[in-house]
Amino acid sequence: MAGNIFGDVFRVTTFGESHGAGLGCVIDGVPPGMLLSSEDIQKDLDRRKPGQSEVTTPRKESDRAEILSGVFEGKTTGTPLAILIRNNDQRSQDYSNIQDFFRPGHADYTFLSKFGIRDHRGGGRSSGRETAARVAAGAVARKFLAARNISVTAYTLALGGISVPSVDFSEIEKNPVRAPHAAVAQEMVRKIIEARDAGDSVGGIVEAQIIGLPAGLGDPVFDKLEAKLAHAVLSVGSIKGIEFGSGFAAAGMYGSQHNDEVVVQNGRPSTVHNFAGGIVGGISNGDAVVFRAAVKPTSSIASRQNAVNRSMQVSQIEIKGRHDPCLCPRMVPVIEAMAALVIADAILIQKTIA
Amino acid sequence: MAGNIFGDVFRVTTFGESHGAGLGCVIDGVPPGMLLSSEDIQKDLDRRKPGQSEVTTPRKESDRAEILSGVFEGKTTGTPLAILIRNNDQRSQDYSNIQDFFRPGHADYTFLSKFGIRDHRGGGRSSGRETAARVAAGAVARKFLAARNISVTAYTLALGGISVPSVDFSEIEKNPVRAPHAAVAQEMVRKIIEARDAGDSVGGIVEAQIIGLPAGLGDPVFDKLEAKLAHAVLSVGSIKGIEFGSGFAAAGMYGSQHNDEVVVQNGRPSTVHNFAGGIVGGISNGDAVVFRAAVKPTSSIASRQNAVNRSMQVSQIEIKGRHDPCLCPRMVPVIEAMAALVIADAILIQKTIA
Amino acid sequence: MAGNIFGDVFRVTTFGESHGAGLGCVIDGVPPGMLLSSEDIQKDLDRRKPGQSEVTTPRKESDRAEILSGVFEGKTTGTPLAILIRNNDQRSQDYSNIQDFFRPGHADYTFLSKFGIRDHRGGGRSSGRETAARVAAGAVARKFLAARNISVTAYTLALGGISVPSVDFSEIEKNPVRAPHAAVAQEMVRKIIEARDAGDSVGGIVEAQIIGLPAGLGDPVFDKLEAKLAHAVLSVGSIKGIEFGSGFAAAGMYGSQHNDEVVVQNGRPSTVHNFAGGIVGGISNGDAVVFRAAVKPTSSIASRQNAVNRSMQVSQIEIKGRHDPCLCPRMVPVIEAMAALVIADAILIQKTIA
């Protein structure tokens, strides 16, 4: 209802604001007997945390995950798994000058319209920091998937108009933009630094591949696997679109092309180009699930810009704070987390059927 | 769980297959006291039904909606509103020759993988006919929205590589492709007929505009308004992607551009280009909500093509049946219905907050 | 939300009023591959239908179940199973004289308070007739349970102050009150006829036993098996209470008594008296689940009585219609149905854990 709970069986509740005591999640429905330690969670949190490279915000947050419940002697017990991440580097004063302004591109006005009250310190619940709880929950889902040989890998496919010509998974974590291509990654870094130095920001595209899925996951009507992945990914701030397989290119294709060349692979029907993106009729077909998400350029930029204030007048503001000049590098683990949550849930849902 | 229920407060359950007794829906949570007749539903069903023009399938289905419950003396009572649409024009024999084949682009193999059993007659639950129940439910939502001066209007923006240069709502229902531009509509019709005569099909893009929304709808975290609309739209068969406002173009923009020129309009903050697509931080801002959905070309084409059979061998099949050479014209009311369901739900959810 | 959907995995939506076109249900989450025919459903509907004996209302309703979807070639397909029961014997005019009165013991005033609108014909959605849809859905659940050797058996334990001294399952369906004891059943019949002839009605207690459950069903916190059974049973009109195993008698016992004599039975821990009622800590222990429901005397009685009208004045009314002088006999299949729905759901939920 109020939208802080996600999933049907592997069900995550998140809480917390950017400038309060902390944030975290409770996962109900984690199967019992799974090995889990706080290191499993920390690993992904570290990939999301600020200050990790020259192209991310210089804010420092340790983002330490504490498991509060649901694990006994190193194993999940089947009871709710609660994870807490305390806030520490809070510069609330950075936000005092914008208390009376609706920042362009931010949820300031809409949040106030909805709730009639607003924690103006860094966006509160609308802050990107909220995604730390998603990543923590996603890390548990990823561990669950790893035990079934299912991997979720995301990367920066394009950024500021620059695209990678090919994808090499082994490059992704070697460069700060998380691009799957060494040379293009360097160009992308330069693009970000250039934008940052100009007091600006850039957008990009994050692509994800889910490999190892069995055929038969997802539901045929309202909960098609694409529908749930789209819900998951578009629930992340700053995402403007999603496409699966052929995506928007399908709009310009003929049926004879899109149906593709049919082959039998690993004992099941497949196609040469995977235009379906691994999902047909809402249900996985055993091929890699492939989707792309459009990431808008960061709304918080250093340049002075016009903004509307509470008296509904336009005047210039300067956003202090410390912000990412491009969201893609830190978005990669967030999108992986959201996709992992959907897939873990789909696997558990499928157990009720077969 | 099994994905045949949609929505939180305005909650729709659908049922039915293409070749059984019929299909329909039950809506729980329709507010009491709303005027409603079966004509309100029929109007939208007629826009979706097959055989309505030269560019749709020649199948004839009367698609008459019967309201089974929830209306008394012309008004909704607050109890579940059940609607039944009987099937009548069923040519199950058209499907007998493909019983042992997995049709390219269809859910045949994935459905069987999931359920271990399959109604092969026209796709059963995976048939596009399933959307009739969505349109019936959506018609009730649209009536609810109309009383609040909210309209949902979809149209064919592009088709087979042809796009409209501008949007004129008054043209949409005047041409069989439901394009918002008279001249381009004629080109699109020719494109469809050309493809059909070649035993092929074409894809396209459907755009939708939701006008009249108050600011404050949608939730800030998992149930962002985009997330729920994306879930709704990608739950429709043959949709490969969705984008809001600037969409994928945002990936190539700078923050200073995307933040746009800020203005005050109707006493609230707005922007010149509505790159946000009417939603910021997951919550409506009072501007038009704008999204585009990529529609793949129809999978059922008349030309002979390769397919895999149950023995996992590739051989040629011919799909008889009678199919739409382009899904866009009939997809328009389906997308309107799904969007209307999300918005009606969001309005009722917001009543629990303010 | 609006409370017409029940269950988590085996999820039932019901619809319909006593005097509209009909009523029915849609079950989402029925596992595929289960044999099912409309006769399976009819059998239980016939046990619930009016006019079946001298002690029930003389109203005649054929209550024929039509399966609209979800079954193909005699087996469930995993898609929603919709069942429709048309209304036919409607004497709406019986209710015209009470249109402006709030009948004692009925939901007339509360329904109007909630919805601001009311279908006064026989209670509309608040009519006992609404339970026909529950029985139809419950019949599907019972079929599912039967395949797992789980039975749900309810019977009239007490009625108008008369109790059975012992329980013989084989007697239940042999007498019109569904008491598990031949001689006491006759006394109960006399008691009902006596009350009816005096223009009055009597209450009673229905007990249910669920036999064959494995240990491990139910959840440890909010969804304890007792909690869900209590929810299910108290959602039936006219039920005033429920107790499990020792029930209210536990309030007067010592811990040393209630812990009971511990034994090992069928290779698992058990107790001599089953004070636990087959559930410990919210989870089934493998013993029979036993509960009792208190059934109030029918509110609709033939004698003239005082009632409040819409002008908030008290005056005498006479309720015409045709009503059961005791609800227990027809309540038995309804309680079985509700219990079966909870257990089928619990079994499917448990599949997500182990």
Added chain:
Amino acid sequence: MAGNIFGDVFRVTTFGESHGAGLGCVIDGVPPGMLLSSEDIQKDLDRRKPGQSEVTTPRKESDRAEILSGVFEGKTTGTPLAILIRNNDQRSQDYSNIQDFFRPGHADYTFLSKFGIRDHRGGGRSSGRETAARVAAGAVARKFLAARNISVTAYTLALGGISVPSVDFSEIEKNPVRAPHAAVAQEMVRKIIEARDAGDSVGGIVEAQIIGLPAGLGDPVFDKLEAKLAHAVLSVGSIKGIEFGSGFAAAGMYGSQHNDEVVVQNGRPSTVHNFAGGIVGGISNGDAVVFRAAVKPTSSIASRQNAVNRSMQVSQIEIKGRHDPCLCPRMVPVIEAMAALVIADAILIQKTIA
């Protein structure tokens, strides 16, 4: 699904075990703008905490509530309200001798059957300590209700066979058993001490009254107000039954009696004896909602008793730990909490209708 989430709009997720880092709750759907401090929560926690009197367990737990999120400048923000209670007085060693035994009356065997793994320290998630999180959440609901002049008051109605002859709310918090009658309270205290000294425990009945409810809360079918209250109350450990208004006594009444003497009170229909317990047809009628819950005697008793071990042999064990000789006194705030959660939820749900 896994049953650690409760409610539809005012939705509570709880987590935590008796012997881990701590326990707590996240409430999604708390309306914004409500005054709330940790003292509001502490007040109720103190009424539940162990060691508060001579008749409760001597265990000492400070049970300090920390609000982690959802409150800004003393007011709720509409975002998730997370509350954490750290564990501190943990004597895990008390449980080492029973690690291999299934304690009589406890969830040891059933928990293991369900999850295949078990935290044996004090019951883990099945511990009564789990209710602290419910009381914390309930305190927020009670604050919400207080602002609407709705009160939820529970008390010990009977205990070890002793019942109060009349109810005086002002006495409840003046005696350690929370009985609404000074003299009888003293008898009850003696009864508890006597049982404790004999290494035994006693059961009782807790009654609750919800006063100030408007007519129109609750839903007519599956989510009748009794059904949700029953679900809530029977989800608390050690509760064996619930009854509303006339309750089980209704089973022996005539319809003419149970319909009661009809009167007009406060401008609405009412009755002299409130046999309905304030709810008709599942919807509140404006009278006090009255229910009684049967509380079994504490399963953990000091006397030696037989138990089954993991090898399925019966032998004698001694339960060390420190336990309440009667659960009623500390059960009172738990039942109030659960009832408050249901009512707060019902009020918010009703906002979607009228």
